[in-house]
Amino acid sequence: MRLALYQPDIPQNTGTILRLAACLAVPVDIIGPAGFDMSDRNLRRSGLDYIAHVDLTRHLSWESFMSAHRAQGAARLVLLSSKAATPLPAFTFSESDTLLLGRESAGVPDTVRDACDAAVAIPIRPPLRSLNVAVAAAMVLGEALRQTDGYPVP
Secondary structure, eight states: OEEEEOOOOOOOHHHHHHHHHHHHHHHHOOOOOEEEETTTTHHHHHHGGGGGGEEEESSHHHHHHHHHHHHHOOOEEEEOOTOOOGGGGOOOOOOOOOEOOOOHHHHHHHHHHHHHHHEEEOOOOOOOOOOOHHHHHHHHHHHHEEEESSSSOO
16 A cells, blocks of 8 residues: 655645654655645644654656556556545555545646546535545545555554
């Protein structure tokens, strides 16, 4: 299981997701360009000293990420999207999945959406539109790890 952040633009959310990944031993790909300097103090403050424990790979572009992703083999790319037709409770995860999170401000472009193997949505009540990206990452990653028995052993 991996997390991939597509051009994140809020350092506090990125820091929170990196802390989540460190605690759950999940590697993270950050697909640039990010909307902030990755050394931003807000990133460090929200990630605390956990960031040093993350298996983090930075990619300069979507194309460089996809090249690395393809080289990993048959791993699925699963987009988390409020526009997805498949609700989270109906989706079956694989331990080799990469969970892709879009930009907080704009999600992902159609070219990125089209490159994904699947897309899932967290059901929320209307008329509300979406959850915070770090909250969504925690919910979906938690379900994916539960399904695949992927939680770290204390």
